[in-house]
Amino acid sequence: MVCMGAKSEEQSRLAARKYARVIQKLGFPAKFQYEPEIFLGLIYRMKQPKIVLLIFVSGKIVLTGAKARTETYEAFENIYPVLTGFRKNQH
Template sequence: MLQVKPVITIQNVVASASVGQKIDLDLLVKIFPDVEYNPDQFPGLVFRLESPMTATLIFRTGKMVCTGAKSEEESIKAVRNVVQNLRNGGIRIDNDATITIQNIVASVDLGSRVHLEEAARILPRSMYEPEQFPGLIYRMPDPKTVSLIFASGKVVCTGAKKESEVRRSVYTLHALLEEKNLMD
């Protein structure tokens, strides 16, 4: 049988960051009119970038959360760009941001259908309740990820902190499904 390599697409990288100092969000609103800030509804300010296309939540504490990047590299670049934009706008930021990747979400096409009922019986750490959710939930211990596997062969992999963990998780899952004859 022809071995089809899974097609992996990074959909979102979530990174947390901190500049280690307080930031005056009311001042940011005056300097950057395009930011979104409704402190009555949410304590963070939303700073959007067009390139890379991301949204970064900025909190008074100097902590940030960046979402929307399509790679680790893009996520780091986005946070650095936000900090540089703040500096260019006259906001004093003493330190560069310390950045930590928190989660990577990837979509995957395994290239063939998956027998979910059988997979639920065979795979440890899996859960399949089709009346609740159409996919099988599979928890991989190493790397520590969660994959939502659909009968179509489409998979959503989440929980990785590095792109290499996404690849390792997907390739391990694919090999396991093939080894157990759980795919067409």
């Protein structure tokens, strides 16, 4: 689980712990473990449009926070040329 949007580290822990309890109450095994250093993505906060991008080494991108679909397209068009400069050589 990735917890986003918390205002502090403590709020992140609390939200993740509560989520684990909900999953446990549904009958699924869940264990809370907080390890912020194992998140394997880059969190990029774009100013215009105001969108957050999660960019992974695998090439996958998650765009979140858009108010309209056009903002998503604009953000991707802004970031794509930057990302292609870091593309791994494919043999």
